[in-house]
Amino acid sequence: MSEKNKTVAExxxxxxxxxxASKTPFADAPxxxxxxxxxxxxxxxxxxATGLKQAFINWTKGIKGYKTQEVLKDIDFQVHQGEFFGIxxxxxGGKSTLLKIISQIYYPNKGSVSxxxxxxxxxxxxxxxxxxxxxxENVYLNGCLLGFTxxxxxxxxxxxxxxxxxxxxxxxxxxxxxxxxxxxxxxxVAIKAQGDILVLDEVLAVGDEAFQRKCDDFFTEVxxxxxxxxxxxxxxxxxxxxxxxxxIMIQDGEIVARGNxxxxxxxxxxxxxxxxxxxGEKAAAKVREQGIYPNGLNERCPILRTYAESNEVxxxxxxxxxxxxxxxxxxxDFYLAIALHDIRRGGITFDTGAKTFKMKEHGHHTVHFEMPxxxxxxxxxxxxxxxxxxxxxxxNNTDMVAVAVDERACTFVIRDPRNWDYALINNRALQIxxxxxxxxxxxxxxxxxxxxxxxxxxxxxxxxxAAETTTATGQAVKTEGK
Amino acid sequence: MKRIQDRYSYALIVLxxxxxxxxxxxxxxxxxxxxxxxxxxxMLFAVMYVVFGKFLRMTDGTPTYPVVLLLGICSWNFVAxxxxxxxxxxxxxxxxxRKIHFPNYIVVVSATCGSxxxxxxxxxxxxxxxxxxxxxxxxxVLLLPLNVIxxxxxxxxxxxxxxxxxxxxxDIAHIWEVLQQxxxxxxxxxxxxxxxxxxxxxxxxxARFELLNPIAQTIQDIRHNFIAPETQPTVWNQFGHWWVPAxxxxxxxxxLWVGIHVFRVNSRKFAEVM
Numbered sequence: 001m002s003e004k005n006k007t008v009a010e011x012x013x014x015x016x017x018x019x020x021a022s023k024t025p026f027a028d029a030p031x032x033x034x035x036x037x038x039x040x041x042x043x044x045x046x047x048x049a050t051g052l053k054q055a056f057i058n059w060t061k062g063i064k065g066y067k068t069q070e071v072l073k074d075i076d077f078q079v080h081q082g083e084f085f086g087i088x089x090x091x092x093g094g095k096s097t098l099l100k101i102i103s104q105i106y107y108p109n110k111g112s113v114s115x116x117x118x119x120x121x122x123x124x125x126x127x128x129x130x131x132x133x134x135x136x137e138n139v140y141l142n143g144c145l146l147g148f149t150x151x152x153x154x155x156x157x158x159x160x161x162x163x164x165x166x167x168x169x170x171x172x173x174x175x176x177x178x179x180x181x182x183x184x185x186x187x188x189v190a191i192k193a194q195g196d197i198l199v200l201d202e203v204l205a206v207g208d209e210a211f212q213r214k215c216d217d218f219f220t221e222v223x224x225x226x227x228x229x230x231x232x233x234x235x236x237x238x239x240x241x242x243x244x245x246x247x248i249m250i251q252d253g254e255i256v257a258r259g260n261x262x263x264x265x266x267x268x269x270x271x272x273x274x275x276x277x278x279x280g281e282k283a284a285a286k287v288r289e290q291g292i293y294p295n296g297l298n299e300r301c302p303i304l305r306t307y308a309e310s311n312e313v314x315x316x317x318x319x320x321x322x323x324x325x326x327x328x329x330x331x332x333d334f335y336l337a338i339a340l341h342d343i344r345r346g347g348i349t350f351d352t353g354a355k356t357f358k359m360k361e362h363g364h365h366t367v368h369f370e371m372p373x374x375x376x377x378x379x380x381x382x383x384x385x386x387x388x389x390x391x392x393x394x395x396n397n398t399d400m401v402a403v404a405v406d407e408r409a410c411t412f413v414i415r416d417p418r419n420w421d422y423a424l425i426n427n428r429a430l431q432i433x434x435x436x437x438x439x440x441x442x443x444x445x446x447x448x449x450x451x452x453x454x455x456x457x458x459x460x461x462x463x464x465x466a467a468e469t470t471t472a473t474g475q476a477v478k479t480e481g482k
Numbered sequence: 483m484k485r486i487q488d489r490y491s492y493a494l495i496v497l498x499x500x501x502x503x504x505x506x507x508x509x510x511x512x513x514x515x516x517x518x519x520x521x522x523x524x525m526l527f528a529v530m531y532v533v534f535g536k537f538l539r540m541t542d543g544t545p546t547y548p549v550v551l552l553l554g555i556c557s558w559n560f561v562a563x564x565x566x567x568x569x570x571x572x573x574x575x576x577x578x579x580r581k582i583h584f585p586n587y588i589v590v591v592s593a594t595c596g597s598x599x600x601x602x603x604x605x606x607x608x609x610x611x612x613x614x615x616x617x618x619x620x621x622x623v624l625l626l627p628l629n630v631i632x633x634x635x636x637x638x639x640x641x642x643x644x645x646x647x648x649x650x651x652x653d654i655a656h657i658w659e660v661l662q663q664x665x666x667x668x669x670x671x672x673x674x675x676x677x678x679x680x681x682x683x684x685x686x687x688x689a690r691f692e693l694l695n696p697i698a699q700t701i702q703d704i705r706h707n708f709i710a711p712e713t714q715p716t717v718w719n720q721f722g723h724w725w726v727p728a729x730x731x732x733x734x735x736x737x738l739w740v741g742i743h744v745f746r747v748n749s750r751k752f753a754e755v756m
Contacts, residue, residue, distance in 0.1 A: 055650075106754060127582050
């Protein structure tokens with residue numbers, strides 16, 4: 001971990017939990033873009049004030065006529081030459097504003113931005129495109145707006161046309177192009193433009209499949225080029241993971257995660273989960289006011305909710321604690337069944353069984369549970385709880401009364417530097433053993449093997465590892481019940 | 483030094499691109515295309531020539547007056563067009579300003595440059611009329627470029643101020659339209675200045691002060707230098723004092739300076755307020 005990354009990790013709130021801060025290969029390259037403690041606020045007009053009359057009335061009454069909204073607060077980061085730098089964040093988080101500040105369209109209220117080299121911004125594709133001009137004229141106009149001389153555009157013109165696959169249409173007016181052709185032309189200008197720093201805003205999702213593949217090739221190529229720097233703003237986590245060497249996540253005008261692409265992308269996924277949950281809660285409150293039962297609940301069981309009691313971002317060595325709140329007033333036995341759903345890989349990972357947890361308390365009550373996570377690799381999981389009564393027809397079966405879904409389900413995430421991302425079960429919990437001597441176990445698995453062997457031999461090991469080996473064979477979910 | 487050069491070469495490239503595009507688009511789709519840029523003033527002038535010169539007999543008694551009249555009208559038209567288009571320039575090009583960073587005074591300058599092209603074409607047409615009217619050209623024609631530069635500086639100064647104001651207050655467009663009419667009739671453009679001065683008395687005194695208005699001064703200078711040095715009164719020959727002509731010149735410089743200053747102070751916020 002480099003000195004810089006260390007301070008970065010300390011500064012960023014919440015980052016530590018997620019970030020696997022590692023030394024980037026670009027740390028030694030010169031800084032080409034430096035954003036220093038940038039703050040930006042906008043004046044949002046509270047009343048219509050685009051007229052002299054209103055301005056005069058406001059002035060005489062002493063009304064400000066606007067309220068100030070802080071969009072960016074103390075954004076501070078550096079981009080090194082050759083990096084493929086990702087900026088992610090939810091809508092309204094301030095990333096477009098940041099991009100405009102980087103592109104010098106907006107000026108920051110606080111702090112400064114310094115750029116070294118030619119920065120070519122693409123806030124939008126085809127800036128200045130005019131439908132009345134031909135494709136060729138538009139390329140030249142667009143190019144000159146981006147700051148290229150006619151000679152420079154001459155030099156890259158053929159490349160642009162070839163990339164856009166529009167050779168025979170260049171002398172047609174732009175208004176005769178299909179929308180796909182227009183976008184292709186604009187995008188070709190964007191990526192063939194010979195700038196030192198390319199700033200791209202959500203432009204990856206254009207064109208047909210073949211064109212997408214070309215873009216993909218282009219990005220892969222640019223990523224290899226140590227002289228070109230790309231700053232990419234996107235919602236698409238796939239492309240962030242694929243291309244970016246470094247990323248930051250912006251939320252409510254602040255950098256909430258930075259560094260390693262994977263961890264930032266995961267943090268973003270988590271933020272989306274949280275936002276959805278909040279939205280769900282709001283919707284639920286509305287539903288409650290109107291006296292309608294939310295999805296999955298009914299008058300027999302008006303409350304059923306699963307929620308986390310420990311941190312929602314866990315390590316494999318953690319034990320995840322959660323609670324189920326319910327209200328059930330009918331006499332007779334009833335049970336809670338809990339299913340663990342794997343969001344990323346799909347499928348039900350674990351289920352308690354319908355008749356495992358028999359509830360002792362009727363009425364409004366909360367029961368607490370815990371679950372070891374040492375079996376799993378990284379992933380996003382969701383717990384669904386259903387409330388069941390014995391089926392009168394078949395004593396072995398149960399009928400579902402209610403189920404906690406949507407925001408009443410409990411989502412948690414496992415992130416552990418020791419874990420892998422691909423499979424569900426981690427290598428510490430399960431191994432495939434070769435039979436015979438003709439297979440050598442290498443790499444990470446070999447280390448894990450060695451560690452497990454030590455544990456079995458009774459040698460003292462780290463506390464988490466010990467806890468894991470014992471609970472791995474134990475009960476997966478255990479009641480604490482009150 | 484290199485940075486300054488880079489900055490202005492970029493500005494120049496953008497300026498050229500915008501002016502070229504605007505000019506291309508002006509007569510886009512019409513059958514005669516660019517030919518209209520000459521035909522239109524030619525036909526308009528023919529109408530005015532007949533209406534004012536032959537029909538209304540608006541004259542100061544000299545045979546060259548119809549040409550002088552045309553010259554005045556097309557010079558004023560330049561100011562009116564450059565300021566009106568310049569006024570809208572920032573808002574009309576808002577999509578550009580919001581999406582890329584470039585020196586945004588360029589959009590105003592390009593609007594005035596577009597009008598300059600029309601002005602040049604119009605002057606060529608006026609020249610044709612002048613030749614038909616047997617105008618005797620003097621060495622003073624060489625001063626014409628200086629007058630045109632002054633006229634352009636005036637238009638640019640106003641365009642910069644108005645476009646800045648228009649970004650915040652859309653009322654300016656309407657106010658300026660009315661003001662244009664006022665200025666037009668407040669200046670000796672369709673009527674000869676001698677028409678007022680020859681009446682004598684109070685009005686004649688006031689009329690002479692019209693020449694302190696830099697627009698009137700420039701247009702009179704253009705008429706004087708281009709067509710009729712003998713008959714056209716200018717600020718240079720109407721007042722005995724050497725410092726009087728300095729007033730409109732100073733006003734021009736001040737107007738342009740204020741325009742640049744106001745624009746620069748506000749230009750950072752254009753992308754946000756639109």
